[in-house]
Amino acid sequence: MTITLTDRSADDIERAIREAGTQQGVGPVDILPPGAGWSISQNPKELAAFLRKMDVLGVRSMLEIGTQGGGLARFCGEVMGWDVVSIDYRDAATTQGYTFIKTYSRDYTPDREFDLIFIDGDHHYNGVRDDYNRFAPLAGKVVALHDVYGLHQCDGVKKFYEEIKGPGWVVELNYDWPLGIAWYAKPQAKAEAPKRTRKGAK
Numbered sequence: 001m002t003i004t005l006t007d008r009s010a011d012d013i014e015r016a017i018r019e020a021g022t023q024q025g026v027g028p029v030d031i032l033p034p035g036a037g038w039s040i041s042q043n044p045k046e047l048a049a050f051l052r053k054m055d056v057l058g059v060r061s062m063l064e065i066g067t068q069g070g071g072l073a074r075f076c077g078e079v080m081g082w083d084v085v086s087i088d089y090r091d092a093a094t095t096q097g098y099t100f101i102k103t104y105s106r107d108y109t110p111d112r113e114f115d116l117i118f119i120d121g122d123h124h125y126n127g128v129r130d131d132y133n134r135f136a137p138l139a140g141k142v143v144a145l146h147d148v149y150g151l152h153q154c155d156g157v158k159k160f161y162e163e164i165k166g167p168g169w170v171v172e173l174n175y176d177w178p179l180g181i182a183w184y185a186k187p188q189a190k191a192e193a194p195k196r197t198r199k200g201a202k
């Protein structure tokens with residue numbers, strides 16, 4: 001199935017996420033029939049709002065910690081058009097559209113920087129803290145944490161986020177079934193982001 005974007009607005013990205021399909025049982029809205037789709041383990045509204053902002057900030061590469069099915073990595077690679085590396089100690093259902101590395105995060109030392117570091121691996125307090133300390137310095141533009149709302153046994157992520165949050169942090173939250181993506185853009189990323197012009201303006 002080929003999924004394409006038209007105007008890359010948040011609505012357009014959300015439509016594409018729903019077309020690809022989110023994981024069964026992640027929230028009350030089960031979009032996929034069992035066994036079908038890309039199994040993106042995200043709330044479509046939160047993810048669309050987040051990806052739109054990343055696009056505007058000029059994000060073009062991502063390191064994802066915690067691949068699971070591979071749906072998010074594939075979406076960011078194939079649909080957003082980013083250069084994506086994703087790591088997990090378990091196999092992913094798909095490795096299409098991105099580079100998969102089977103490893104524990106503590107054993108992975110990237111030799112390059114990524115525009116976006118997306119941390120969604122070990123959700124225990126010590127695990128998310130260690131991943132943040134290890135990978136956040138590699139973020140060229142943005143570091144993000146998934147599941148900061150604390151649902152689905154993610155209270156370790158919530159606790160860690162409460163400790164580090166401060167000016168500049170943004171949380172994407174959709175109260176239909178909140179998971180919460182918290183992100184922080186380095187000041188340089190904002191300065192480099194392309195200026196948006198009004199429609200028809202020169």
Ligand SMILES: C[S@@+](CC[C@H](N)C(=O)[O-])C[C@H]1O[C@@H](n2cnc3c(N)ncnc32)[C@H](O)[C@@H]1O
Pocket residue numbers: 039040041042064065066067068069070071072073087088089090103104105106120121122123127
């Ligand atoms: C919530 S899922 C990731 C969902 C995925 N990011 C998405 O949006 O579709 C968390 C994944 O992290 C992986 N994981 C947990 N601890 C890890 C570790 N220390 N190193 C690498 N992967 C880990 C698990 O195997 C699991 O597949």
